[in-house]
Amino acid sequence: MEGSQPILHFEKLTKRFPGVLALNEVSFAIEKGEVHALVGENGAGKSTLIKIVTGVYSKTSGEIFLEGKPIHFLTPHEALRNGIAAIYQEFNLIPALSVAENIFIGHHFTKKNFIVDWNRLREEARKLMNFLEVDIDVDMRVRDLGVAKKQIVEIAKALSLNARVLIMDEPTATLAQKEIERLFRIIRFLKNQGVTIIYISHRLEEIYEICDRVTVLRDGRHVGTHSISEVKIDDIIRMMVGREVVEKFPRVSHTIGEEVLRVENLTRHGVLKDITFSVYKGEILGIAGMVGSGRTELLRAIYGLDPIDHGTISVRGEAVSIGSPLDAINHGIALLPEERKTQGLVLLLSVLDNLGLPLLPILSQRGFVDDPKLKEIAQKMVAHMNIKTPSLFQKTMYLSGGNQQKVVLGKWFARNCDIYLFDEPTRGIDVGAKTEIYHLMNKLIEKGSTIIMVSSELPEILAMSDRIVVMREGRIVGELRRDEATKEAILQLALGRREEYARIR
Amino acid sequence: MPVFAEERGIPVVQRFFIFWDKVGILLAFLVVCVIFGALNPVFFNPLNILNVIRQVSIIGVIAVGMTFVILLGGIDLSVGSVVAFTGIIAAGFQVKWGGSLFLSIVIPLLLGGAIGFTNGFVTTKGGLHPFIVTLGSMSIFRGATLLIAQGKPISGMSSAFRFIGAGMVGPIPFPVILFLGCVIIAGMALKRTVFGRYIYAIGGNEEAALLSGIMVQRYKIAAFTVLGFLSGLSGLILTSRLNSGELVAGQGYELDVIASVVIGGTSMMGGEGGVYGTLVGALLIGVVSNGLNLLGVQPYWQMIVKGLIVILAVLLDKLKRRFRTT
Missing domain, CATH: 3.40.50.300 (P-loop containing nucleotide triphosphate hydrolases)
Known part of the structure; x- marks a missing residue:
C-alpha cells in the first residue's frame, strides 16, 4: 500500500x-x-x-x-x-x-x-x-x-x-x-x-x-x-x-434456591408455542436464539405487554394473571428493555424523574409526590449503582450509554423487584460499562434475585448464565446446563439443522 | 474514570434555550406591551387591562386543559365546539328548562368532561390520531349546538348566572379568578402530583412510560377529560358574559388555545413545557388582539398576525430541539 x-x-x-x-x-x-x-x-x-x-x-x-x-x-x-x-x-x-x-x-x-x-x-x-x-x-x-x-x-x-x-x-x-x-x-x-x-x-x-x-x-x-x-x-x-480491564465477565458462583417463576404451556398464536420453563432464586437463565426466534416476545408476554392465548405463569408457586406491566411489577417482575433510549428512558427527563417512574405511586399520598423521600432514594441509587452524573437533575439524554443503562436498572432496584427480565442488557454499551453491568447483575443475584437474560452475544450468555434455553421459531428447542453449553451447541439448537450450521462455519 | 463527552456540562447554545424557556416568552410579552402602550396610551388604561384579561380568561381556561393534552403529545380541535355546545346547554337550563342555577352550571361541566372523556377514550382505545377524532367531534358538537338551539341563540340569563362571566370580586373580574385558579391548580398538579409527573413521562417517551408500569391510556383519557371539563367551564363563562347561548360561540378558539400553549413553550412533540408558559402565551395572544384593535388595524390582520406568531413559536421549539441533538 x-x-x-x-x-x-x-x-x-x-x-x-x-x-x-x-x-x-x-x-x-x-x-x-x-x-x-x-x-x-x-x-x-x-x-x-x-x-x-x-x-x-x-x-x-x-x-x-x-x-x-x-x-x-x-x-x-x-x-x-x-x-x-x-x-x-x-x-x-x-x-x-x-x-x-x-x-x-x-x-x-x-x-x-x-x-x-x-x-x-x-x-x-x-x-x-x-x-x-x-x-x-x-x-x-x-x-x-x-x-x-x-x-x-x-x-x-x-x-x-x-x-x-x-x-x-x-x-x-x-x-x-x-x-x-x-x-x-x-x-x-x-x-x-x-x-x-x-x-x-x-x-x-x-x-x-x-x-x-x-x-x-x-x-x-x-x-x-x-x-x-x-x-x-x-x-x-x-x-x-485507558486502563486495565481485569475481567471481561466477572462471574461469581451462585447458590440456586427455590423456584420463583414458572411458565407453563405459554402460547401466543403465531409467535410463541407451548413454552414451559422455570427459573430459580439466585439464578441467571440465559435465553439464546436467532433474532425473530421469539425471545423478546417471550419476555413481553411474561411482562404483560402482549396478551397470551394459552398457558399459565406462576410466581413463587402461585398462578398469577398479568395483564399489564403494572401487574408484572406488582409481582416483583421488572423488564430491562432492548432499546435503552426508546424504551428504557424518558430522555427529556432527569435522572431523578426517571428513577422515580415506577416509584411514584408508592411514594405519594393522595396523589401528591413525596419529593424529599424520592430524592433520598434516588441519591442512594446513584451511589449504589455508581451512576456518573453531575446531579440528580441532569437530563438522561446527556449521560453515556452505560450510565443510561444503570438508570434503567436503578428504577427497578429502587422498586425492590426480584425477577429481572433483561433484553440485550449490554447492546451498544462500551466495554468498561459492560463489566459494570455484569457486576450489577451479580449484585442482584447475591441479593437473592432472579435474572432471565436474552442476549445475542454468545460469549456473554455463555459466561453469565447458569442455564441456557435456546429458542427457535417461537419454541424452546433445548436447554443446556452451564457445563455443557458451548457456542457450537447453542448455534446448533438455534439453527435447528446440522448441515446449515456446518455451512455457515 | 473517564468523563464522557455527553457529561461535560451543558453547552452554551442549550443554555440560551433553557434561558429562553424560562423567561424568553415573558420578555417578548413585556416588549409587546411596551410597544402597544407607547403607540396608544389607552392600552395601559386600567379598564382596558381588565377588558383584556377578562377576554383572555375565556381562552385561558381551555388553554390550561390543552396544556395537559399537548404535553402528552396530543391535540384537541373540538374545544371551540364544546364551548358552544356547553354554552347552549347552560342557556337552555337557564331559559327553557326550569331555570335552575345548579343544573345550568353542573350539567354543562359534566357534559364537557364527558365529551373530553369520549375523545380520549376513542383516541387511545381505538389507536386513532386525536387530530382526526377531535376534528370529527368538532363537527358533531357544532351540529348538536345548532340542533338544540334550532338555529336561534338562547338569551336572557338570571343575574346569579351572569356573575360567572360578568361579575367582579373587588376590582377583579370573576373569570380572571377562575382562570388564575385553574393555572395554579394545574401548575401544582403538574409539579407535585403523580398525575403531573406521569404526563411528562408519557409525553417524553410513551413506550418507556408503559414499560415502567404507567397506565398510559388512563392518563391520556384523564387529560382529555380535564380539557373537556375546562372547555365546559369556558362555555359557561362565555354564555354568562354574552348573556346568551350563541350558535357561533367559540368558533376559531382552537387556534387561540393551541397558540397560547405553543407560544408558552409547550412542545407539540410532548413532554416539555408547562402551564405558566401557557398563562403568558394566552396573555400575549390577548394583548396582540387588543393592541391591534386599539391601533385601528383591521381585524383581518389580527388573524394573520396570530398565525405568524404561532409558526414562529413552533419554529423556536424546533430550533431548541435541533441544538440539543448536535
Whole structure:
C-alpha cells in the first residue's frame, strides 16, 4: 500500500461543540480498499468523526484529505457525490416504497426527465442484487423486509451512488449469526472491488474476523492505529478504556434456591408455542436464539405487554394473571428493555424523574409526590449503582450509554423487584460499562434475585448464565446446563439443522 | 474514570434555550406591551387591562386543559365546539328548562368532561390520531349546538348566572379568578402530583412510560377529560358574559388555545413545557388582539398576525430541539 495515496487522511481534525471538545487534533489515515475498524467507548468521538466525514457536521479546525485533496464538505449531499456513504444503525429507508425505489431514491431513472422509467429502475436494482449475490425481490416493499435485508438494501443504495468509502455503524448489532456471515461475505466482496470500508463496532471479536486495521479513539483523541494482526484484543480494550480491564465477565458462583417463576404451556398464536420453563432464586437463565426466534416476545408476554392465548405463569408457586406491566411489577417482575433510549428512558427527563417512574405511586399520598423521600432514594441509587452524573437533575439524554443503562436498572432496584427480565442488557454499551453491568447483575443475584437474560452475544450468555434455553421459531428447542453449553451447541439448537450450521462455519 | 463527552456540562447554545424557556416568552410579552402602550396610551388604561384579561380568561381556561393534552403529545380541535355546545346547554337550563342555577352550571361541566372523556377514550382505545377524532367531534358538537338551539341563540340569563362571566370580586373580574385558579391548580398538579409527573413521562417517551408500569391510556383519557371539563367551564363563562347561548360561540378558539400553549413553550412533540408558559402565551395572544384593535388595524390582520406568531413559536421549539441533538 506504500506509495499510493490514502483514500482518507485526517490531519489534526478538531470538532468543538459549545462546552465540549468532541474531537481533539485527530490524525490518521485510511488506506484505499481496506476494512478499517473504528472503535472507542461511547462518547469517544466516533460518531462525530463520521458525521464530519459525511457532511452532517462541519469541522472546527484541521484538515481532511480525500485521495490527497483537501475537502470541505458542507452537506451530506456533497459527501455522497464524492463517493462517501454511511449506513447507520437506524436505516434511512422509506418503508412504503419498493426495494428498487429505495435503492435509487433521489436519482430515479426517468424518461424525458419526468416520467419514472420503472423497467430500468427494476432492472438496475436487480443487477445490484445479483452483483451482491443476494436474493431479494426488488418489487417488495421495504417494510416487509427483515433487518438484515433492509441493511442489504442500504448497501445497494450506497453502491448505486458509486460509493468508494462505505461507513458502517454497528452493522451487526441487530443481526443473527447467519446474517452476520452473509454481511461479512458482502464486505469482503466489496473490498475486493476496491471499496474502502470504515467499520464501527463494539464487538471486538468481529473486528478480528473482518478488518485489516483498527483505529482507537478515546475522549476525542486518537490513541492509535494498528494492523489487526499486530494487536491483541486486550490491547485494544486497554487503549479504549485507558486502563486495565481485569475481567471481561466477572462471574461469581451462585447458590440456586427455590423456584420463583414458572411458565407453563405459554402460547401466543403465531409467535410463541407451548413454552414451559422455570427459573430459580439466585439464578441467571440465559435465553439464546436467532433474532425473530421469539425471545423478546417471550419476555413481553411474561411482562404483560402482549396478551397470551394459552398457558399459565406462576410466581413463587402461585398462578398469577398479568395483564399489564403494572401487574408484572406488582409481582416483583421488572423488564430491562432492548432499546435503552426508546424504551428504557424518558430522555427529556432527569435522572431523578426517571428513577422515580415506577416509584411514584408508592411514594405519594393522595396523589401528591413525596419529593424529599424520592430524592433520598434516588441519591442512594446513584451511589449504589455508581451512576456518573453531575446531579440528580441532569437530563438522561446527556449521560453515556452505560450510565443510561444503570438508570434503567436503578428504577427497578429502587422498586425492590426480584425477577429481572433483561433484553440485550449490554447492546451498544462500551466495554468498561459492560463489566459494570455484569457486576450489577451479580449484585442482584447475591441479593437473592432472579435474572432471565436474552442476549445475542454468545460469549456473554455463555459466561453469565447458569442455564441456557435456546429458542427457535417461537419454541424452546433445548436447554443446556452451564457445563455443557458451548457456542457450537447453542448455534446448533438455534439453527435447528446440522448441515446449515456446518455451512455457515 | 473517564468523563464522557455527553457529561461535560451543558453547552452554551442549550443554555440560551433553557434561558429562553424560562423567561424568553415573558420578555417578548413585556416588549409587546411596551410597544402597544407607547403607540396608544389607552392600552395601559386600567379598564382596558381588565377588558383584556377578562377576554383572555375565556381562552385561558381551555388553554390550561390543552396544556395537559399537548404535553402528552396530543391535540384537541373540538374545544371551540364544546364551548358552544356547553354554552347552549347552560342557556337552555337557564331559559327553557326550569331555570335552575345548579343544573345550568353542573350539567354543562359534566357534559364537557364527558365529551373530553369520549375523545380520549376513542383516541387511545381505538389507536386513532386525536387530530382526526377531535376534528370529527368538532363537527358533531357544532351540529348538536345548532340542533338544540334550532338555529336561534338562547338569551336572557338570571343575574346569579351572569356573575360567572360578568361579575367582579373587588376590582377583579370573576373569570380572571377562575382562570388564575385553574393555572395554579394545574401548575401544582403538574409539579407535585403523580398525575403531573406521569404526563411528562408519557409525553417524553410513551413506550418507556408503559414499560415502567404507567397506565398510559388512563392518563391520556384523564387529560382529555380535564380539557373537556375546562372547555365546559369556558362555555359557561362565555354564555354568562354574552348573556346568551350563541350558535357561533367559540368558533376559531382552537387556534387561540393551541397558540397560547405553543407560544408558552409547550412542545407539540410532548413532554416539555408547562402551564405558566401557557398563562403568558394566552396573555400575549390577548394583548396582540387588543393592541391591534386599539391601533385601528383591521381585524383581518389580527388573524394573520396570530398565525405568524404561532409558526414562529413552533419554529423556536424546533430550533431548541435541533441544538440539543448536535
